[in-house]
Amino acid sequence: MAKQTGKKIIIGNWKMNPASPKAAEKLFAEVAKSASGIKKTEIVICPPFIYLERLKKLSKKINLGAQNVFGREVGPFTGEVSADMIYNIGARYVILGHSERRTLGESDSDVNKKIKAALSAGLLPILCVGEETRDEDHQYFNVVKEQIRACLYGVPKNLISKIIVAYEPVWAISTTLGRKDATSTDCREMAVFIRKVLSDIASLDIAKDVHIIYGGSVNERDAEEFLKDGGAEGLLVGRASLDAKKFSEIVKICEALNS
Numbered sequence: 001m002a003k004q005t006g007k008k009i010i011i012g013n014w015k016m017n018p019a020s021p022k023a024a025e026k027l028f029a030e031v032a033k034s035a036s037g038i039k040k041t042e043i044v045i046c047p048p049f050i051y052l053e054r055l056k057k058l059s060k061k062i063n064l065g066a067q068n069v070f071g072r073e074v075g076p077f078t079g080e081v082s083a084d085m086i087y088n089i090g091a092r093y094v095i096l097g098h099s100e101r102r103t104l105g106e107s108d109s110d111v112n113k114k115i116k117a118a119l120s121a122g123l124l125p126i127l128c129v130g131e132e133t134r135d136e137d138h139q140y141f142n143v144v145k146e147q148i149r150a151c152l153y154g155v156p157k158n159l160i161s162k163i164i165v166a167y168e169p170v171w172a173i174s175t176t177l178g179r180k181d182a183t184s185t186d187c188r189e190m191a192v193f194i195r196k197v198l199s200d201i202a203s204l205d206i207a208k209d210v211h212i213i214y215g216g217s218v219n220e221r222d223a224e225e226f227l228k229d230g231g232a233e234g235l236l237v238g239r240a241s242l243d244a245k246k247f248s249e250i251v252k253i254c255e256a257l258n259s
């Protein structure tokens with residue numbers, strides 16, 4: 001959606017935060033307030049499921065996304081939430097395949113089912129891919145390629161352009177023990193590679209329409225570097241999205257680059 005309008009996209013992944021609806025509303029309202037003049041950047045907040053409906057009422061400008069959905073439409077699946085439910089309360093995006101969910105046992109095949117369910121409900125999937133470590137033989141490119149191929153298996157080609165691919169090297173995510181900073185060069189190389197993989201799966205034209213974004217400890221100090229030199233068409237922000245000031249700063253940096 002954002003790609004068609006030429007907008008870059010900044011997505012906040014709140015993960016399992018904050019602890020109360022009141023705190024969620026406060027954080028969201030602060031982000032919404034400072035977004036009032038933003039025109040060329042798509043802003044998406046992905047809070048826990050339970051806050052989506054109340055946050056939807058607070059702002060028309062900020063898009064909402066979920067952090068997961070179940071891969072089946074309806075039925076006896078205790079504790080699960082379907083893509084239709086998410087769509088019907090007004091959210092339009094969903095993060096899928098996040099490394100923290102993969103650690104809990106989610107496989108590429110699970111992610112594949114979820115992508116198909118999300119697309120058929122009208123949600124735009126934010127597909128997270130990324131290697132756990134980097135090796136000297138550059139096998140990490142294959143890791144990412146296999147994730148993309150398996151997660152997109154059987155997805156109709158005409159729907160692939162609706163997917164946002166978030167490159168999130170696990171070794172750069174803020175909660176990874178002994179984490180390291182990724183550079184804009186790491187990001188740029190992988191963005192080019194991901195585009196090629198998508199082009200081989202679908203076509204060059206379709207691949208060009210896919211938003212490729214970066215995530216992994218992005219903050220207000222390095223956001224510009226990833227957007228400008230890293231070839232990222234947006235950012236998936238975790239920890240810094242829990243600080244309205246920092247997140248809004250990142251949005252403003254993106255907006256200034258788009259202008």
Ligand code: PGA
Pocket residue numbers: 013168172173174175215216217218236237238239240
């Ligand atoms: P981080 O999280 O910015 O805290 O590293 C990003 C993510 O896990 O999506």
